[in-house]
Amino acid sequence: MTNINIIDLFLKASFIVQFVMFVLIVFSIISWTIIIQKTRTFNNVFRENLFFEKKFFSNFDLSSLYEKSKIHINNLIGSEKIFYFGFKEFIRLYNANTYSSDAVMKGVSRVIRISMNRELVSIEINIPFLGTIGSISPYIGLFGTVCGIMNTFIAFGSIKQITLQMIAPGIAEALIATAIGLFAAIPAVMAFNKFNLCINKLEQNYDNFTEEFLVILHRQVFFLK
Template sequence: MSIIGLFMQAGLFVKFVMLVLLGFSISSWAIIIQRTRVLSSATNDAEAFEDRFWSGIELSRLYQESHDRRDSLIGSEQIFYSGFKEFVRLHRANSDAPEAIIDGSARAMRIAMNREMETLEAYIPFLGTVGSISPYIGLLGTVWGIMHSFISLAGEKQVSLQTVAPGIAEALIATAIGLFAAIPAVMAYNRLNQRVNKLEQNYDNFVEEFTAILHRQAFSHNPAKQ
């Protein structure tokens, strides 16, 4: 007996279950590889930008550099660009209201951060779904296959292990494939969520630190408000 041979001998419904689970497994691995690359790139970009941000460069110069690449910004740089753009706009419109300037800038950064998080979290919930339902789908195929196998043996006068084993084995393959799809999906789901949460904390810290810098700049032009 081989896995391919058991698959070919399985009933139509069990074959369908196996193919669905194989599809889940292939999709999961594609998402795992793609999301790992995206998160690694986002982490490297965040570290590179924050190194430049804290290097002492003037914010206006850094903003101009970001503005020149505004269509390809991601992560911390996109958050910085959105916040400083709103800061400049509000400061020009009403420099006598530093509280409103800071609130508007912080709000713009939060919106940009939420959009970045939506991008980073894309497709990851699918891994959780695969990890949750794949064993049950495999079990359904197994139960159906065993039931069908025993029904087919109902008319036999003598039933031996050699007679029963192939039908049970082909049914159990469905459970094995379900576990094969579920285990990597669950492990990747937890790991990728951990990395997303770490990036979210990093972005949140940057927003707080940059807001404090903008706060000092806004009030430095309004000494009476300090």
């Protein structure tokens, strides 16, 4: 049985096949970089949200909670950041003598929604690129395979008797491009689907939190009046 040396096959492949393989390897590296980074980001956001929401629902003194958040304003993420900007707007509108409770709640609700959308947008960065890698990598690999097979048959086109031993290395070189394409695509697609589920879950969590937050603020409007 002949051992297949992938590096040797890569070095002997035609320029087009080598270029295709290189592009796919770069895609795979980028894909895994995004996967590792986003996995850490999601874990951090879910952990921080859980920690803050426990404090939020166990302590209805929103002013003290706001002051604590204000101390580390530059490090706020997720629910705590939404709370901070929402309560900041609440204080601003109240101090501006906006005595209409509807006006206060509309202003606060708008700021909360904007903050929530910004949080979702920031965490979605680079995730669509995973979908792109997952969808195009197999086709790029297939393109490399087709080019490799074409070059192999063209090279042996003038020979009358062609044996399998003669064309096998060329076909193997070509098929490696498809294999690398799948290697780049499969993790990217799996991560893309997983991260989209995480975003949907995060959006639901934010929606539930903001609804509870607005209810509490609405009560405080009447209490303060």
